[in-house]
Amino acid sequence: MKTDFKFSNLLGTVYSRGNLLFAPDGTCLLSPVGNRVSVFDLVNNKSWTLPFAHRRNIARLALNPRGNLLLSVDEDGRAILTNLPRRIALYHFSFRSAVSALVFSPSGRHFAAGVGRKIEVWHTPSTPDAGADGELEFAPFVKHREYAGHFDVVQSIEWSSDSRFSLSASKDLSARIWSLGPEEGFVPTTLAGHRQAVQGAWFSKDQETIYTVSKDGALFQWAYMQRPGADGEDDEMDDENMQWRIVERHYFMQNNANLTCAAYHAQSNLLVTGFSNGIFCIHELPDFNEIQKLNISQNDIDYVTINKTGEWLAFGASKFGQLLVWEWQSESYILKQQGHFDSMNSIVYSPDGQRIVTTADDGKIKVWDVNSGFCIVTFTEHTSGVTACEFAKRGNVLFTASLDGSVRAWDLIRYRNFRTFTAPTRLSFSSLAVDPSGEVVCAGSLGAFDIHTWSVQTGQLLDQLSGHEGPVSSLAFAPDGGTLVSGSWDHTVRIWNIFARTQTSEPLQLQSDVLSLAFRPDSKQIAVSTLDGQLTFWYVASGTQEQGLAGSRDISGGRKLTDRRTAANAAGTKSFTCVTYSADGTAVLAGGNSKYICLYDVQSGVLAKKWTVSINLSLDGTQEFLNSRLLTEAGPRGLIDETGEAEDLEDRLDRALPGAQRGDNAMRRTRPEVRVPAVAFSPTGRAFCAASTEGLLIYSLDNTLQFDPFDLDVSVTPASTLAALSARDFLRALVMAFRLNSTPLIRRVYEGVPVADIALVSRGVPVVYLARLLRFVAAQADESPHLEFNLLWIEALLSCHGRLLKERRGEFEADVRLVQRAVGRIQRELGRLADRNCFLVDYLLSQGVAEKKDQKAIEFAAADSGSGDGEAVAGVEEMGDYTSGEDEWMGLD
Structure with a gap:
């Protein structure tokens, strides 16, 4: 199997801390997630994560006005x-x-950075198309000027619309006006008067007014006006007698809540403010008219920003990892996402590979869409941490086990909890296994040594499997449904046949506590991970060990602040806490309380590849050597509680449990540790995901970058591709379009192929482009209105390359699934359309028969009108009785 998996996306977390950014066109939102940046496309409902990573958590983002250069710090x-x-x-x-x-x-020519109490202005790095003559040059960072005048940390910087002046706000209770270059008669100005730190300062649209807002909720309006002591008409226009003065004062009346963030939109005069109690307000300036006041959280709103048109407001709350985009005019959410705010415990792919389910200690179960990257549903019925999850074979039912003593079954079509399983005594379930048929569910607990078995149909407890002498740590059903395997801390693995009359089992003896086990897809082999770092493989039929490998040194790495030994000398103390087989069963993927994920080849026992989960130094266990400069007489500086030195009372209060290593990241004494509690392979074999401290990491074989040239040379250009298309060299034009990997160009060539030549072009497509063409045709079947044209392409490709797709199933399985899903959708839509047309035709025919009946009745009444009104009416009634039989009336037709 292929091993060149690369990081493709980050799910499970949507916002950590820092500032949010809207793209210049307002369609995308950039959010810092730990040491990475996630981009949310609000129009196409997709999200992706940029491939680079910082060495620590991101604090600030900035995007140039053109939207092509992103600066992250x-x-x-x-x-x-x-x-x-x-x-x-x-x-x-x-x-x-x-x-x-x-x-x-x-x-776009400069950017300003607040570094401590100083402001540094730098030239924007030039790009090849930014030069006057279009010359190829790149000047990374050249400092323009440095401003020193504030006495405390600079909190915000805003530019004037002409980029000549900048306005800074600081914790020293003042705001200051600076000029980019020398300005005649200009002197740097200080705006003082606030009683607490100034959170933001902005110019109005006409730059005649300045607004400043402070932490205590005071809004000051400043105007450039005459000094109080100056008089006379001659002195009115003299700059020496003019100064910035406060003309209006407004206050946000929020009881015992501080203002945490603010944003101003000059074009529409909108001021948006967020407070520490989760309330945000929208005011119209300069009249200070309140437009909206809503509560979106129970904790601090860390940041707010407004898009270019002033329609959408983006809010970030790091306490629970919330990210919201609010359209204030229609009062509706454009985006509302929230990640897990506690450690994830288990993950599982749906059978079709399109969804991932995550469970965490916060008691929530989230279902994530792989293609869009968004959470589509959250279940909150569990009252404690959810430790395990498993799909039924068809993928419509999800089972979860929790520490609250219940196992629940969820309907993923109606999104509801339809069955709850409990034990006779209160237990905290930590492992789960589901029969492939979906009829039986089993759960194990660390507090008891028995395995509980329930019937899904009735919800009744069927049996309690006894035999283990220690807590049951892991359970797994064979894919063929005949065998249940359990691992325990008593150094044994037991194989159960729960559908047989006798349920005795022979234990497989190991050398240490069993942490995790997994079945091979063919149900013939199991992989077992133990506390001593060993991976052993056993034959299920004979109960004999096939082979084993030592993985403690492979997974060891990273030194914690409390470690007394180096990472190299600590080897042997790590072990795999989760293990899973690949889709074809030739490799196993394993992870644990380390920063590494290891992929082993089963047959040879060789380490095929190792991935580093995170390089974020904000997490404990990511660096190999400790920095001696950070070691003090009291111990490592990272473990010293410095909350007592904070200037605000709410920041000095520490409500965390002493020594708590799990839970909310913002409320723990010790730093969060990097760990991988769960890994899972996609059923298609093209991707795998890993639950880590930072979120849900997805590694994929599919490269989703916008520009991914393949086998390019000088002659392959868009112009030459269109020339080949004009010359009716369709296959060559299609291959050149795929080499350039330009979607509009591929679509133009694809739609330019005549219907009569589709089979011929499909037969000549090189194998290296076959997977790309299948993915493209599947996407066109979902988006393009050319229904029959797309189906002809699908038919031609499957007819010409069907045998190859079957022989190389593992390579093309994901692409064929996309085609199958597109064809199934077309079939369902055509079926519904045909049904509606049949109903419509039946309705129209019945309307025609009714009109003929009425017409015959009128003619009959008119013919007998000479006999009197009463007789005519009676004749009509008699005819109605006569024509009640459908056969007689149709005979008159």
């Missing part, structure tokens, strides 16, 4: 310059200190 001041459309990291740079504010000028 982490907590240590290290910056990465990225080409956003192509998702390529261009340059690494260090500001040498933490950056608290970062923004590009409207002209």
Whole structure:
């Protein structure tokens, strides 16, 4: 199998901390997630994560007005310059200190950074198309000027619309006006008067007014006006007698709540403010008219931003990882996502590979869509941490086990909990297994040594399997449904045949506690992970060990702050806590309380590949060597509680449990540790996912970058591709379009192939482009209105390459699934359309018969009108009686 899996997306977390950014066109939202950046496409309902990663959590983001250069800075001041459309990291740079504010000028030529109490203005790195003559040059970072005047940390920086002036707000209770270059008669101005730290300061649209807002909820309006002591008409226009003065004061009346963030939209005069109690307000300036006031959270709103048109508001709350996009005019959510705010415990792919289910200690079960990257449903019925989850074979039913003592069954069509299983005594279930037929569910607990078995149909407890002498740590059903395997801390693995009359089992003896086990897809072999770092493989039929390998040194790595030994000397203390087979059964994927994920070849026992989950130094266990400069007499600096030095009372209070290593990241004494509690392979074999401390990481073989040239040379250009299409060289044009990997160009060539030549072109498609063509045709079947044209392509490709697709099933299975799903959707839509047409035709025919009946009745009444009104009416009634039989009336027709 292929092993070149690469990081493709990050799910499970949508916002950590830092500022949010809207793209210049307002369709995309950029959110910092730990040490990575996620992009949410609000129009096409998709999300993706940029491939680069910082060494620490990201603190600030900035995007130039053109939207092609992204500047991200982490907590240590290290910056990465990225080409956003192509998702390529261009340059690494260090500001040498933490950056608290970062923004590009409207002209795009400069950007300003608040570094401590100083403001640094830098030239924007030039790009090849930015030069006057279009010359190829790249000047990364050149400092323009440095401003020093504030006495505390700069919290925000705003530019004037002409990029000549900047306005900064600081914790020193003041705001200051700076000029980019020398301005005649201009003197840097200080705006003082607030009683607490100034959160933001902005220019109005005409730049005649300045608004400043402070942490205590005070809004000041400033105007450039005459000094109080100056008089006379001659002195009115003299700059020496003019100054910025407060003309209006407004206050946000929020009881015992501080203002945490604010944003101002100059074009529409909208001011949006967020508070520590989860309330946000929208006001119209300068009249300070309140438009909306809503509560979106129970905790601090960390950041708010407004898109270019002023229609959408984006809010980020790091306490529970919430990300919201609110359209204030229609009062509706454009985006509402929330990740797990506690450690994830287990993950599982749906049988079709399109969804991933995650469970965590926060008691929530979330279903994520792989294609869009969004959470589509959240279940909250469990009252404690959810430890295990498993799908039924068809994928419509999900089973979960929880520490609250219940196992629940969920209907993923109606999204409801339809069955709850409990034990006779209160137990905390930690493992789960489901019969492939969906008839029986089993669960094990760390508090008892028995395995509980329930009937899904009736919900009754069928049996309690006894035999283990220690807590049951892992359960697994064979894919063929005949065998149940259980692992325990008593150093044994037991094989059960629960459908037989006798349910005795012979134990398989191991050397240490069993942590995890998994069945091979053919049900003939199991892989067992033990506490001593060993992976052993056993034949189920004979109960004999086939082979084993030592993986403790492969997974060991990373030194924690509390470790007394180096990472190399600590080898042998790590073990795999989760293990799973690949889709074809030739490899196993394993992870544990480490920063590594290991892929082993089963037959040879060789380590095929090892992935590093995270390089984030904000997590414990990611670095191999500790920095001696961070070691003090009291121990590592990272373990010293510094909350007592915070300037605000609510920041000094520490409500965390002493030594708590799990739970909310913002409320723990010790740093979060990097760990991989669960891994899962996609049923298609093209991807796998891993639950980590930072979220749900997806590694895939499919490269989803926008520009991925394949086998390019100088002669392959869009112009030459269109020329080949005009010359009716369709196959060559199609191959050249795939080499350029331009979707509009591929679509143009694809639709330019005549219907009569589809079979011929399909027969000549090289095998290397077959998978790409199948994916493209499947996408066109979902998007394009050319129904018959797409079906002809599908028929031709499957007819010409069907045998190859069957022989190389593992390579093309994912692409064939996409085609199958597209054809199934077309079939369902055509079936519904045909049914509606049949009903419509029946209705029209019945309307015609009714009209003929009425017409015959009128003619009959008119013919007998001479006999009197009463007789005519009677004749009509008599005819109605006569024509009640359908056969006689149709005979008159």
